[in-house]
Amino acid sequence: MTIILDTAALRAIVADVGVDQLMDEMIERLRDRFEAFDPKTTESIQRTGFAYQQPSLGLIEWMPTMQSGERVSIKTVGYHPANPTLRSLPSVLATTSLYDTTTGELLALTDSTFLTALRTGAASAIATDLLAPRDVETVGIIGCGAQAVTQLHAISRVRRFTRVLAYDADPSVAATLLERLPSSVGHRVTVDVVAAEDRAALLGSVDVLCTVTSVDPGEDAVIADGDHKRSLHVNAVGADFPGKLELPDSLIDRAAVVPDVVEQCLVEGESQRLTEDELAADLATLCAEPTTAQALQQRLTVFDSTGWALEDMVAAELALEHAARLGVGVDAELQLIGDDPYDPYRAVGG
Amino acid sequence: MTIILDTAALRAIVADVGVDQLMDEMIERLRDRFEAFDPKTTESIQRTGFAYQQPSLGLIEWMPTMQSGERVSIKTVGYHPANPTLRSLPSVLATTSLYDTTTGELLALTDSTFLTALRTGAASAIATDLLAPRDVETVGIIGCGAQAVTQLHAISRVRRFTRVLAYDADPSVAATLLERLPSSVGHRVTVDVVAAEDRAALLGSVDVLCTVTSVDPGEDAVIADGDHKRSLHVNAVGADFPGKLELPDSLIDRAAVVPDVVEQCLVEGESQRLTEDELAADLATLCAEPTTAQALQQRLTVFDSTGWALEDMVAAELALEHAARLGVGVDAELQLIGDDPYDPYRAVGG
Numbered sequence: 152m153t154i155i156l157d158t159a160a161l162r163a164i165v166a167d168v169g170v171d172q173l174m175d176e177m178i179e180r181l182r183d184r185f186e187a188f189d190p191k192t193t194e195s196i197q198r199t200g201f202a203y204q205q206p207s208l209g210l211i212e213w214m215p216t217m218q219s220g221e222r223v224s225i226k227t228v229g230y231h232p233a234n235p236t237l238r239s240l241p242s243v244l245a246t247t248s249l250y251d252t253t254t255g256e257l258l259a260l261t262d263s264t265f266l267t268a269l270r271t272g273a274a275s276a277i278a279t280d281l282l283a284p285r286d287v288e289t290v291g292i293i294g295c296g297a298q299a300v301t302q303l304h305a306i307s308r309v310r311r312f313t314r315v316l317a318y319d320a321d322p323s324v325a326a327t328l329l330e331r332l333p334s335s336v337g338h339r340v341t342v343d344v345v346a347a348e349d350r351a352a353l354l355g356s357v358d359v360l361c362t363v364t365s366v367d368p369g370e371d372a373v374i375a376d377g378d379h380k381r382s383l384h385v386n387a388v389g390a391d392f393p394g395k396l397e398l399p400d401s402l403i404d405r406a407a408v409v410p411d412v413v414e415q416c417l418v419e420g421e422s423q424r425l426t427e428d429e430l431a432a433d434l435a436t437l438c439a440e441p442t443t444a445q446a447l448q449q450r451l452t453v454f455d456s457t458g459w460a461l462e463d464m465v466a467a468e469l470a471l472e473h474a475a476r477l478g479v480g481v482d483a484e485l486q487l488i489g490d491d492p493y494d495p496y497r498a499v500g501g
Numbered sequence: 502m503t504i505i506l507d508t509a510a511l512r513a514i515v516a517d518v519g520v521d522q523l524m525d526e527m528i529e530r531l532r533d534r535f536e537a538f539d540p541k542t543t544e545s546i547q548r549t550g551f552a553y554q555q556p557s558l559g560l561i562e563w564m565p566t567m568q569s570g571e572r573v574s575i576k577t578v579g580y581h582p583a584n585p586t587l588r589s590l591p592s593v594l595a596t597t598s599l600y601d602t603t604t605g606e607l608l609a610l611t612d613s614t615f616l617t618a619l620r621t622g623a624a625s626a627i628a629t630d631l632l633a634p635r636d637v638e639t640v641g642i643i644g645c646g647a648q649a650v651t652q653l654h655a656i657s658r659v660r661r662f663t664r665v666l667a668y669d670a671d672p673s674v675a676a677t678l679l680e681r682l683p684s685s686v687g688h689r690v691t692v693d694v695v696a697a698e699d700r701a702a703l704l705g706s707v708d709v710l711c712t713v714t715s716v717d718p719g720e721d722a723v724i725a726d727g728d729h730k731r732s733l734h735v736n737a738v739g740a741d742f743p744g745k746l747e748l749p750d751s752l753i754d755r756a757a758v759v760p761d762v763v764e765q766c767l768v769e770g771e772s773q774r775l776t777e778d779e780l781a782a783d784l785a786t787l788c789a790e791p792t793t794a795q796a797l798q799q800r801l802t803v804f805d806s807t808g809w810a811l812e813d814m815v816a817a818e819l820a821l822e823h824a825a826r827l828g829v830g831v832d833a834e835l836q837l838i839g840d841d842p843y844d845p846y847r848a849v850g851g
Contacts, residue, residue: 162849203602220555220556229605248577269845297845494650500515
């Protein structure tokens with residue numbers, strides 16, 4: 152039997168738990184998992200996929216990870232940046248499947264569009280908590296789509312900022328950011344929309360910056376380099392494609408760059424212009440060694456967030472636990488397991 | 502909206518279409534698709550996965566293929582050879598997901614345990630039709646599990662054999678083979694179970710041989726080399742793992758070996774002991790050039806069937822067309838597509 156967490160199931164979980172509590176749980180689970188991370192028992196296979204230009208620029212890729220002796224998790228994610236404007240659909244659409252490594256059975260299929268936004272925010276919150284100074288007043292956000300909402304929400308769970316400087320290539324998207332924030336954060340912050348010509352000044356005014364754009368590969372950095380606070384922390388979230396870079400080279404060159412997944416960041420992340428020995432410790436290592444992180448808090452730091460398959464497994468597990476507790480989700484009989492494992496036709500009544 | 506083809510949907514399709522007609526359609530669809538195959542528009546990514554020894558020998562892998570500008574198909578398949586004996590589950594359990602390359606949406610999730618058996622049989626039928634002589638009286642089968650049923654059924658749709666010589670390492674599995682065959686073939690053939698000590702003689706008596714075993718990597722060939730009819734055709738189906746080989750080296754060396762997917766066969770198939778220039782044309786090429794195949798009919802031929810992701814896409818499409826016609830399958834709202842593509846929380850009611 153396969154449990155399917157559909158939209159109704161996720162709505163029931165959110166209604167019961169609330170988005171603040173859910174984000175806190177996501178952050179805590181991820182932090183615990185990063186801290187305990189052991190590559191001998193948690194194995195990921197580099198994500199791969201199909202990228203294409205027709206009918207419009209897009210990518211469908213899969214992110215597999217295995218908890219040895221327990222389960223395999225595969226998130227399949229579509230990235231189609233024209234979705235919001237052309238089709239009123241999120242640019243990132245995703246589902247996660249969990250498989251039992253004893254039998255190979257599909258245990259669960261969950262929506263992961265929401266869970267991807269949740270876990271991506273949570274990862275930035277963990278990085279921000281480790282790498283940004285204690286006092287954060289102003290957070291800058293470049294790109295104000297769906298991921299911006301969970302970035303700001305997640306960071307609000309670890310830092311009590313009161314001001315957001317927001318820029319989006321489409322000013323009408325930036326204009327609605329505040330109303331899309333959960334009330335716990337929306338009620339306590341002001342959101343100032345920054346005009347294109349003031350973007351450079353934004354860098355100088357923020358304590359934490361998140362870049363969460365759909366910039367095309369090969370385009371200019373989404374913000375120009377310039378003066379900034381000595382301890383600025385940047386969560387660079389949008390780069391997840393070879394050739395796609397959000398930050399200026401010069402900023403990356405003087406920053407301590409903390410990757411989520413080293414090999415992946417070197418191919419798809421901001422780190423693709425760096426070599427492995429130019430990187431700081433990865434996020435999991437910093438979770439296990441917080442003093443190493445503390446030493447970076449007064450420096451310019453960049454969290455290179457390309458998305459880790461392990462995060463998707465943890466997010467799916469969290470949702471499934473709540474679903475089991477609440478008795479929500481749809482049971483589906485898949486994989487035609489009949490009475491006789493040697494008789495494929497009897498299982499279908501043939 | 503995602504359509505889920507669960508067990509009930511597949512049962513409804515089989516009840517309506519019948520297994521003979523369904524197998525004929527599968528063979529015809531596959532043959533057409535192979536004949537028209539164009540690597541420029543049908544792109545596959547080499548399958549990969551997690552292989553492990555604990556809790557027992559197993560493999561979970563994914564087989565992606567893309568019809569450019571239309572859809573991506575990913576079959577995820579578990580291979581756990583201890584399933585039948587330890588857990589009364591099929592050794593192969595699979596599901597296939599189809600994604601829209603315009604939006605990235607998950608269009609469909611179908612059971613593929615049954616469909617894998619169906620398409621694997623159909624591929625062997627196509628190879629047998631191309632490579633075996635017109636008159637086939639006796640078919641040998643080594644390994645009498647679930648895949649053996651669809652091998653014999655599929656081949657019965659292209660050759661009117663009347664006798665089966667069956668061997669399985671577990672004689673009780675071979676003993677039930679006849680009763681597991683669909684009536685169209687079960688009623689017209691005799692199945693003689695061959696004892697372990699008579700396996701060598703089997704090779705000399707058959708016109709077509711199918712090897713569909715769960716032999717472990719590194720084990721001996723499942724049948725010893727020996728005398729056989731000059732025009733013997735072998736469907737080597739069970740080898741699908743590096744180091745896993747079903748046929749003796751000497752037999753492979755003198756055969757015309759027809760791969761399904763060249764690169765994959767060189768890594769996982771019977772062809773892994775050959776180089777690319779030692780292979781005959783692949784199955785798709787032979788479908789497009791039947792005279793090339795005809796020239797091989799009087800020779801020893803081996804179809805090296807490792808399983809092609811394209812076959813899984815075609816099988817899923819066939820099932821989905823029948824499901825749409827019959828109005829079966831379950832609609833699931835997944836991927837949390839809300840009113841506002843920029844608002845992940847509104848979509849979950851947060």
